[in-house]
Amino acid sequence: MSLSSLSALRTEIFHYIDAHQSDFIENLKEWVAVESDSVQPDLRKEVIRMMSLAAARLAALGATVNSLLNGQHLPLPPVILGELGKDPQNLTICFYGHVDVQPAKKEDGWKTDPFTLTEINGNLYGRGATDNKGPVLAWINAVGTFRALKRAMPVNFKFVIEGMEEAGSLGLEKLLEEEKQGFFSDVDYIVISDNLWLSKKKPALIYGTRGNACFCVEVEGGDKDLHSGTFGGIIHEPLTDLIALLDSLVDPTGHIQIPGIYDAVAVLTDEEKKLYESIEYDIEEHKNNSGVKKLLYSTKEEILLHLWRYPSLSIHGIEGAFHEPGIKTVIPAKVIGKFSIRQVPNMDLSDVHQRVVDHLENVFAKRNSPNKLKVSMPLGAQPWVADVNDPLYKAAKRAIKTVFGEDPDFIRDGSTIPIARIFQTITQKRVIMFPIGAADDGEHSQNEKISRFNYIEGTKVFAAFFLEIAKLRGQSHETSNPGTNN
Amino acid sequence: MSLSSLSALRTEIFHYIDAHQSDFIENLKEWVAVESDSVQPDLRKEVIRMMSLAAARLAALGATVNSLLNGQHLPLPPVILGELGKDPQNLTICFYGHVDVQPAKKEDGWKTDPFTLTEINGNLYGRGATDNKGPVLAWINAVGTFRALKRAMPVNFKFVIEGMEEAGSLGLEKLLEEEKQGFFSDVDYIVISDNLWLSKKKPALIYGTRGNACFCVEVEGGDKDLHSGTFGGIIHEPLTDLIALLDSLVDPTGHIQIPGIYDAVAVLTDEEKKLYESIEYDIEEHKNNSGVKKLLYSTKEEILLHLWRYPSLSIHGIEGAFHEPGIKTVIPAKVIGKFSIRQVPNMDLSDVHQRVVDHLENVFAKRNSPNKLKVSMPLGAQPWVADVNDPLYKAAKRAIKTVFGEDPDFIRDGSTIPIARIFQTITQKRVIMFPIGAADDGEHSQNEKISRFNYIEGTKVFAAFFLEIAKLRGQSHETSNPGTNN
Numbered sequence: 001m002s003l004s005s006l007s008a009l010r011t012e013i014f015h016y017i018d019a020h021q022s023d024f025i026e027n028l029k030e031w032v033a034v035e036s037d038s039v040q041p042d043l044r045k046e047v048i049r050m051m052s053l054a055a056a057r058l059a060a061l062g063a064t065v066n067s068l069l070n071g072q073h074l075p076l077p078p079v080i081l082g083e084l085g086k087d088p089q090n091l092t093i094c095f096y097g098h099v100d101v102q103p104a105k106k107e108d109g110w111k112t113d114p115f116t117l118t119e120i121n122g123n124l125y126g127r128g129a130t131d132n133k134g135p136v137l138a139w140i141n142a143v144g145t146f147r148a149l150k151r152a153m154p155v156n157f158k159f160v161i162e163g164m165e166e167a168g169s170l171g172l173e174k175l176l177e178e179e180k181q182g183f184f185s186d187v188d189y190i191v192i193s194d195n196l197w198l199s200k201k202k203p204a205l206i207y208g209t210r211g212n213a214c215f216c217v218e219v220e221g222g223d224k225d226l227h228s229g230t231f232g233g234i235i236h237e238p239l240t241d242l243i244a245l246l247d248s249l250v251d252p253t254g255h256i257q258i259p260g261i262y263d264a265v266a267v268l269t270d271e272e273k274k275l276y277e278s279i280e281y282d283i284e285e286h287k288n289n290s291g292v293k294k295l296l297y298s299t300k301e302e303i304l305l306h307l308w309r310y311p312s313l314s315i316h317g318i319e320g321a322f323h324e325p326g327i328k329t330v331i332p333a334k335v336i337g338k339f340s341i342r343q344v345p346n347m348d349l350s351d352v353h354q355r356v357v358d359h360l361e362n363v364f365a366k367r368n369s370p371n372k373l374k375v376s377m378p379l380g381a382q383p384w385v386a387d388v389n390d391p392l393y394k395a396a397k398r399a400i401k402t403v404f405g406e407d408p409d410f411i412r413d414g415s416t417i418p419i420a421r422i423f424q425t426i427t428q429k430r431v432i433m434f435p436i437g438a439a440d441d442g443e444h445s446q447n448e449k450i451s452r453f454n455y456i457e458g459t460k461v462f463a464a465f466f467l468e469i470a471k472l473r474g475q476s477h478e479t480s481n482p483g484t485n486n
Numbered sequence: 487m488s489l490s491s492l493s494a495l496r497t498e499i500f501h502y503i504d505a506h507q508s509d510f511i512e513n514l515k516e517w518v519a520v521e522s523d524s525v526q527p528d529l530r531k532e533v534i535r536m537m538s539l540a541a542a543r544l545a546a547l548g549a550t551v552n553s554l555l556n557g558q559h560l561p562l563p564p565v566i567l568g569e570l571g572k573d574p575q576n577l578t579i580c581f582y583g584h585v586d587v588q589p590a591k592k593e594d595g596w597k598t599d600p601f602t603l604t605e606i607n608g609n610l611y612g613r614g615a616t617d618n619k620g621p622v623l624a625w626i627n628a629v630g631t632f633r634a635l636k637r638a639m640p641v642n643f644k645f646v647i648e649g650m651e652e653a654g655s656l657g658l659e660k661l662l663e664e665e666k667q668g669f670f671s672d673v674d675y676i677v678i679s680d681n682l683w684l685s686k687k688k689p690a691l692i693y694g695t696r697g698n699a700c701f702c703v704e705v706e707g708g709d710k711d712l713h714s715g716t717f718g719g720i721i722h723e724p725l726t727d728l729i730a731l732l733d734s735l736v737d738p739t740g741h742i743q744i745p746g747i748y749d750a751v752a753v754l755t756d757e758e759k760k761l762y763e764s765i766e767y768d769i770e771e772h773k774n775n776s777g778v779k780k781l782l783y784s785t786k787e788e789i790l791l792h793l794w795r796y797p798s799l800s801i802h803g804i805e806g807a808f809h810e811p812g813i814k815t816v817i818p819a820k821v822i823g824k825f826s827i828r829q830v831p832n833m834d835l836s837d838v839h840q841r842v843v844d845h846l847e848n849v850f851a852k853r854n855s856p857n858k859l860k861v862s863m864p865l866g867a868q869p870w871v872a873d874v875n876d877p878l879y880k881a882a883k884r885a886i887k888t889v890f891g892e893d894p895d896f897i898r899d900g901s902t903i904p905i906a907r908i909f910q911t912i913t914q915k916r917v918i919m920f921p922i923g924a925a926d927d928g929e930h931s932q933n934e935k936i937s938r939f940n941y942i943e944g945t946k947v948f949a950a951f952f953l954e955i956a957k958l959r960g961q962s963h964e965t966s967n968p969g970t971n972n
Contacts, residue, residue, distance in 0.1 A: 210715065214813040222777025229696065229901025232828050233740055233798030234781050234789050240736055240801055247733035250726055252853040254719055291708025291819065294856035295720050303720050312719030314817050315726055317808030322824060324805065327700040327865055329826050331800050333777065338808060340815050342718050367738040370780035379813055415715025 006467060009151065010402070013463045016145050021456050024141050025124065027057075028455065029117040031099065031133045032126035038077070038100035038167040047077045047163040050099045054136070054161050058082040061144055063159065068175060077163035079175055081183050084143065085156035091469055094158035094187040096423065097136035097194065098165035101128035102444050109446040123449040130450040131443035135193040135436050136161065138455060142462035154470035158187055165194070169419065176426045184427040189392050189469070192420055193462075195435040196443065198411045199280040203400045203461075205393060206433035208308065208412035209420060210342040211383035213352050217245055217337045217360055218374040226331040235331070236369045239321055242335045245373075248363045249339060250313045254296050254306070256341070258313075258359045264347045265310065272309075275388070276301045279409045308412035311347060315339045340379075342414065349380045384421035384431075385412075392430050395468035403461040436461065492953060495637065496888070499949045502631050507942050510627045511610065513543070514941065515603035517585065517619045518612035524563070524586035524653040533563040533649040536585045540622070540647050544568040547630055549645065554661060563649030565661055567669050570629065571642035577955055580644035580673040582909065583622035583680065584651035587614040588930050595932040609935040616936040617929035621679040621922050622647065624941060628948035640956035644673055651680070655905065662912045670913040675878050675955065678906055679944075681921040682929065684897045685766040689886045689947070691879060692919035694794065694898035695906060696828040697869035699838050703731055703823045703846055704860040712817040721817070722855045725807055728821045731859075734849045735825060736799045740782050740792070742827070744799075744845040750833045751796065758795075761874070762787045765895045794898035797833060801825045828900065835866045870907035870917075871898075878916050881954035889947040922947065 017024070036050035037043040055065045058080065067078035077100070085092075104114035104127035112118040117126040128134070146153055164170045176184070197204040221238040250256050281300050297303045306312065319336040322328045343352055357375045364373045386393065388410050400408045417433075424431045436458030442448045450458075503510070522536035523529040541551045544566065553564035563586070571578075590600035590613040598604040603612040614620070632639055650656045662670070683690040707724040736742050767786050783789045792798065805822040808814045829838055843861045850859045872879065874896050886894045903919075910917045922944025928934045936944075 212715070212815065214815070216813075222779075224777050226776055226778075227901065228798070228800035228802070228826060229698070229828060229899070230793075231776055231778075232800045232900065233792040233796060234783060235776060235778050236738070236740075236780070236782060237800055239803070240738075243729055243732045243801060244738070246729045252722070252726075252730070252855060254722075290712055290717055290721060291710050292712075292717075292721050292856070293708075294722070296722060297720060306719040307716075310719060312714070314714035314718045314723055314815065315729060315807075316714070316814055316816050317725070317818065318804055319809055319811060321801075321809070322803030322805075323807070323809035327702075327824055327826065328802055329698065329700070329800065330802055332803065338813055340714060340813070342715060369738060370778070413715070414718065415713065 010464060010467060012149060013145050014460050016149055017141070017456060017459050017463065021452070024137065024456065024459060025117070025119070025452070027137050027141065028124065028129065028134055029126075031137060032117040032128050033115055035115050036100045036128070036163060037103045038164050039103050044075065044077070047100050048075065051077045051080060051161070051163045054099050055080050055082075057140055058084075058159055058161070061140065061147060063157070076171055079163075079172060080159060080161040081179070082159035082161070083157065085153045087153070087156055089473065090153070090156045091188045091473055092156040092158060092186050093466070093469060094160060094184065094190045094429070095139050096160045096190060096192045096419065097139065098132045098162045099128070099136060100163040100166050101131070101133070102166050104446075104448075111447055114448075119452065122453060123451050124455060125447055125449045127448055129448055130196070130437035130441035131448065132165070132194045134450040134455050135458065138436055138459040139193065139462050141459045142466065145459075145463055146466070154466045158183065173422055173426070176422065180427050184429065187427065187429050190423045190427065190429050190431045192423070192431065192433045193435055194419070195413060195417070195433050196437045196441055197435055197439050198409055199282070200438045200440050202280040202406065202409055203404050204409040204411045204435060205388075205396050205400070206411055206413055206435060207388050207393065208345070208385035209383060209417045210308065210311070210344055210412075210414055211347070211349070212340055212379065212381045212416035213343055213349060213377055214340040214379040215338070215356055216376045216378060217242065217339070218334065218376075219245070220334040220372040220374070222333050225333050228329040228331050231331055236371055237331050238371050239318075239332055239335045241364065241367060241369050241371055242318065242337050244367060245360050245363055246315055246337045246339065248359070249315070254312065256311060256313045258355050261311065261341075261352065261355055264351065266345045268305070268309070273301075275410045276304055278407075279304065279411060307414040309344050311344050312342045313339060342416065344383050345385045347383070349382055353377045353380070381416045381418045382421050384417070384424060386431060390430055391472050392432050395472060396432055396434055396465055399461050399464035399468050402464045403457055434465070496950060496953060498635060499631050500946050502635055503627070503942060503945050503949065507938070510623065510942065510945060511603070511605070511938070513623050513627065514610065514615065514620055515612075517623060518603040518614050519601050521601050522586045522614070522649060523589045524650050525589050530561065530563070533586045534561065537563045537566060537647070537649045540585050541566050541568070543626055544570075544645055544647070547626065547633060549643070562657055565649075565658060566645060566647040567665070568645035568647070569643065571639045573639070573642055575959065576640065576642045577674040577959060578642040578644060578672050579952070579955060580646060580670065580676045580915070581625050582646045582676060582678045582905065583625065584618045584648045585614070585622060586649040586652050587617070587619070588652050590932075590934075597933055600934075605938065608939060609937050610941060611933055611935045613934055615934055616682070616923035616927035617934065618651070618680045620936040620941050621944065624922055624945040625679065625948050627945045628952065631945070631949055632952070640952045644669065659908055659912070662908065666913050670915065673913065673915050676909050676913065676915050676917045678909070678917065678919045679921055680905070681899060681903070681919050682923045682927055683921055683925050684895055685768070686924045686926050688766040688892065688895055689890050690895040690897045690921060691874075691882050691886070692897055692899055692921060693874050693879065694831070694871035695869060695903045696794065696797070696830055696898075696900055697833070697835070698826055698865065698867045698902035699829055699835060699863055700826040700865040701824070701842055702862045702864060703728065703825070704820065704862075705731070706820040706858040706860070708819050711819045714815040714817050717817055722857055723817050724857050725804075725818055725821050727850065727853060727855050727857055727859075728804065728823050730853060731846050731849055732801055732823045732825065734845070735801065740798065742797060742799045744841050747797065747827075747838065747841055750837065752831045754791070754795070759787075761896045762790055764893075765790065765897060793900040795830050797830050798828045799825060828902065830869050831871045833869070835868055839863045839866070867902045867904045868907050870903070870910060872917060876916055877958050878918050881958060882918055882920055882951055885947050885950035885954050888950045889943055920951070
């Protein structure tokens with residue numbers, strides 16, 4: 001396709017999308033009306049109903065839809081695998097999204113009924129509006145626009161739509177494993193649109209998330225809790241040991257004290273450093289959102305670097321000790337400290353685990369305590385990082401420039417979103433996180449919304465992205481392995 | 487009374503007590519049958535019924551009985567003030583005891599019904615058998631024996647019997663204040679028999695208890711809990727601050743790290759040290775009871791000194807942090823550490839309070855944290871110590887030698903029993919803790935018991951004690967102020 005005809009097609013598509021805003025919002029209204037809360041078991045049937053609606057909508061696009069059942073006791077909703085187009089000349093993009101939502105109740109502080117999509121001042125309020133029903137529909141509507149205009153599909157589409165994301169994506173990883181030689185074998189790129197921009201106004205692409213290594217450190221004394229009057233002063237109290245162990249982990253500036261823990265952290269390159277300069281980020285607003293009075297750092301770059309690409313350690317609490325209001329003069333027999341490390345490339349999970357164990361055992365040994373120490377890592381999610389120079393990212397960047405008139409921020413997420421890492425690790429495909437929601441959308445909060453602007457322009461940016469991907473035909477496999485750069 | 491006639495009287499009394507064992511046990515059986523559990527509000531009526539039984543029994547002795555009502559919402563049982571004898575030639579002993587009990591249910595692991603006194607192998611099992619119905623009845627029966635034998639009362643008696651001890655002696659302190667110029671004005675000595683010997687076999691007198699200064703140390707960051715992915719690494723986490731504060735309190739050997747905290751601890755005298763040598767105390771058994779593998783000290787003297795007459799600091803837990811099983815990657819916004827110091831003579835409560843505040847503020851200041859620190863002492867009970875050379879103690883010692891054939895151990899209690907201190911402080915009378923139960927009686931536990939031997943010999947020892955007190959006429963006010971020696 002020539003440049004001018006491409007441009008004409010794009011214009012036609014954008015016009016169509018603008019003209020059908022009301023239809024697209026009607027679609028979202030229909031979806032938001034389903035209380036597909038996957039967290040509360042008694043609403044599981046609504047999630048299952050939601051999956052049928054999503055499958056029907058894909059089928060209406062002309063996609064082949066396969067709903068895979070999972071789950072034993074309480075029925076799990078199916079995972080939808082859809083596909084549309086099998087042109088061997090085209091690249092294949094697999095879109096991942098979810099149509100289940102977080103719990104919501106009007107009385108939690110919603111200004112409007114959470115399951116009735118309501119537009120106020122250009123914002124579409126409703127549970128799932130931005131997380132993740134809106135983006136899923138934006139993608140579907142972008143695909144639908146090509147069909148409505150009877151235009152050839154510029155790429156082949158695949159869809160993975162699940163209904164258990166808010167409950168930990170139960171069963172999804174297993175399904176990916178099973179399908180990696182089948183459904184995923186001819187996929188070129190995977191797109192996830194389940195995040196937000198860092199700014200209220202400026203688009204962003206996400207190329208990394210931190211990992212999460214969760215630790216339990218258990219100190220056990222005798223077999224029962226004791227009274228501090230009867231035993232205080234003559235025994236090694238397990239909680240005193242535990243407090244000392246926890247106190248050895250991190251200093252007042254947030255620096256982790258575990259020897260060698262920073263050794264594997266990827267060196268910050270000049271190119272990477274540059275990415276941080278242009279990022280639109282309101283420190284004051286982030287601080288105000290946190291409710292804290294003062295952050296550990298004062299510049300945008302320092303804050304974002306410590307949030308995204310340096311590890312952090314947080315202590316969450318203690319199990320087994322007295323935790324209620326008031327006073328109980330107990331010497332707890334067995335206490336379990338909980339902390340986690342948000343690790344970053346290229347920290348290896350098993351290396352982190354070993355260093356934590358060695359450090360805690362070393363600190364404990366110096367105490368000469370007869371109590372028993374047990375350190376475990378019940379949960380370990382790896383960090384994820386993609387190469388922003390991959391054609392996939394460049395295509396998304398161009399689509400954004402076309403629709404929004406500016407380059408996106410390349411950002412990371414300090415949280416752990418295992419889905420990107422899991423898709424990348426299992427399928428060995430390139431993954432992009434391509435959000436269309438704004439920083440203030442309030443996913444998981446009361447009054448969740450997506451703006452009409454973001455929803456409609458998001459639809460356009462996905463359509464423009466398809467056209468950009470189409471341009472990559474024949475050059476998509478030139479780059480290095482996914483996710484090894486940082 | 488001549489020595490020989492005294493001895494004859496004593497013999498007569500002891501014979502009477504031996505001959506009426508079954509009656510005395512019947513009395514105890516009747517009392518144990520009342521589920522006078524003051525902890526559970528729906529059993530309050532049983533506590534009130536128990537108070538009537540106790541009042542009736544005192545009235546049967548010939549005592550004047552006054553049942554003082556207290557309480558507003560849920561009716562509190564009355565406190566019984568009884569008196570028997572007003573001979574100005576006699577000294578007046580006030581006996582304190584309680585007839586309410588801890589909760590008990592057969593299914594908690596009792597071998598017998600907890601409210602049916604049951605004798606097995608010389609032990610009388612039942613809730614309240616040793617705590618405190620048995621000792622109260624032993625005292626009443628000892629008094630009753632003089633009446634039954636138509637003997638002149640060797641002393642005047644007063645009784646304070648309450649029914650809310652297990653629920654914190656609600657209202658008692660206020661009543662003592664109100665009655666200090668009235669009921670208590672002509673009292674010479676106060677006897678409390680609400681403890682146990684340190685040994686299973688060897689009698690003991692208790693002359694001290696540790697105090698308890700309970701602290702809350704609160705660290706507050708922002709106004710809401712945060713997610714460790716979104717804020718980990720860029721904020722001063724309140725729990726990290728709190729862990730450091732708690733870790734600054736006590737070293738691995740149990741030594742308190744608060745500057746100057748030991749300054750006021752009374753110096754151990756040679757005389758006092760000697761008291762520890764003869765004490766019968768089974769380290770192995772105490773260790774086994776605790777369930778711990780190793781104590782901080784290995785000799786009897788070191789253990790008892792650190793339990794009774796040196797302060798200890800125990801950390802109890804943290805409110806506001808994650809305390810459940812599993813992992814929650816939360817950064818808690820406000821956390822409150824709970825710890826307490828068992829303080830000893832002559833540590834002053836307000837001095838302890840000030841030192842704790844100063845120390846924690848000092849440690850906190852060095853962290854440069856923007857979080858808010860708040861230290862409070864919601865509860866402070868003072869230690870209590872009596873002079874073992876007081877004639878009161880010598881009289882009890884002689885009574886014990888007469889009945890049990892050996893001198894008692896002079897012991898303390900590492901726990902805080904505010905009652906002794908409160909009686910002493912408010913009434914300014916000399917107080918003795920005069921237990922008749924053995925170390926293995928299991929107060930508050932399943933299968934609580936008092937042995938027939940302890941119950942009957944305890945009755946005798948109280949009777950013998952009355953005779954010993956009678957000997958003190960004219961010399962009771964010679965010693966120094968109560969409780970200032972250590």
